Amino acid sequence: MTRAGTAPAVLLVVVGLACQEIGASFAVLLFPQVGPLGMVMLRLVFSAVILLAIARPSVRGRSRSDWTGVLLFGLVLVVMNGLFYLALERLPLGVTVTIEVLGPLTLSIIASRRASAWLWAGLALGGVAALGGGGWERLDPLGVLFALGAAASWAGYILASARVGRAFAKLDGLALAMAAGALLSLPFGIADAGSALLRLDLIAIGAAVAVLSSTIPYAFELIALRRLPAAAFAILMSLAPATAAIAGFVLLGQHLSWLEVVGIALVIAASIGAVRSSSRAARETAEPLA
Template identity: 35%
Template sequence: MNPMTRVPPWSFAVLAMFSVQLGSALSVGLIDEVGAGGTAWLRLSMGAIVFLLIARPRLAAIRRADVVPLLALGVATGLMTVFFLAALERIPLGTAVAIEFLGPLTVAAVRSGGRRALVWPIVALAGVVLLTEPWLGEIDPLGVLFAALAGIGWGAYIYFTQTIGDRFDGIQGLALTIPVAALTAAVVGVPQAWGQIDITVLLTALGLALLLPVLPFALEMLALRRMTHTAFGTLMAVEPAIGLVLGLLILAQSPSAVQVVGIVIVVLAGAAAQRGGRREAADARTPARLPAAPGRRGRRAPCAAR
């Protein structure tokens, strides 16, 4: 018997979320050195190299109709990464993840096809208001804007991942789109990082790339071989809470009691939305493919970006 079958599949999903948020938390140190754009560019570039070496994608397999979705997915991934890391420069990790999560949560609610599901993004928005505590006058509008733009990018990521996921398996799709994402991030990343790059920075970027997206991809694949996409998506709604905890433990970002209530509301709303937001065509695909919807961030195909 394969020893992996003895491990509960949900544990792989939790480890994947932990890896994503750990990579985000540890990216803060590199952001201080090369900027948010530079960090995004270096991390995506290292991730692209790893996936190209592993997958060795066949360019001949790309049809003309695939070109635009591939480019769009890569651009969405690159912008999502840049905006999310820019948000981390200004607001706590847990808050940034919760705001960004509004993007995929809204997509899941819309895809459910029922009007009742549309209430969950509104509920989650109420949780985000509690997280940002605007009545204290300490909110960083630009940080919130960057996180919201990352959420829009995540929503676009999901949309185009559905198209690409029907044509390529997870690792082939990543090997084709992450290089495009790296080039997208290079527009702002190269000017920020230029002159600051040394061997330490490169090794740090490589380590972060392994945490996000390489390791989460492998873990999510293991989880999805034994979980339904709906169960996987519901479990992934816990990710904002993991971001809050790691923000506390690694970045010393202590939430208030009101903010804890806010993150709980976001998590519950995300779980409720994911329960109804599923794609039957995706569920019918082979277990070797990643889900086309989040929770996932590509959650979800793995959030190769954040």
């Protein structure tokens, strides 16, 4: 039964990745009107509304620690998305996502605790060097810093998500954290977007970005995780840089040099290797306890 559900689950992950990068491409097209922080606000607000309507989380009987976790998760969502969109304003989509992936990749390398982790770290470093396309001056330095900040925030997102996931059932914690993030983003988003928020067409596209970038991918990933081993799911998610590069080329006309393509491939290879290595380490640790 697990095998029968594997192919559809893989397809769900791939479609979710595609939706996510299409949403990011639409967001880039809105930057001239609403700005990157205005786009972050629209995405978080609409994502929060959708998730709250679906989850209808209970707020009673929660401890101070639970609410602290929700607020921290919401803050991480704001920072991660804000830095990601600020990087997208200055860098190609494929390059931005590749640098961002370094966050979870670093966590995987640390978790593996194997000698091979140094190989994957070196491969990732080579990929980052190749992303310069023969010269880092081709890439906006501030954009690279924003993308690195998004990478660190993604690692923080994984840890914050795990904490909230343990304290809240189903989608309750995510919905509440998204609502907290939406509230935190309001002053920055309103200041960046200004009067553009009065245009219904821009609001509608912002809602579409929220559905494409958050609602659909999360729902598909949740279904896929029930049918795929965690390691297989993580490997599929490692393909995000390639999906982003394709979306950037097709939808935004962003061309990459051959060295940048090699850099993306090296980071993907390092991600897959680190995931497989950490999975083996986890199995070896569990075996004596079996």
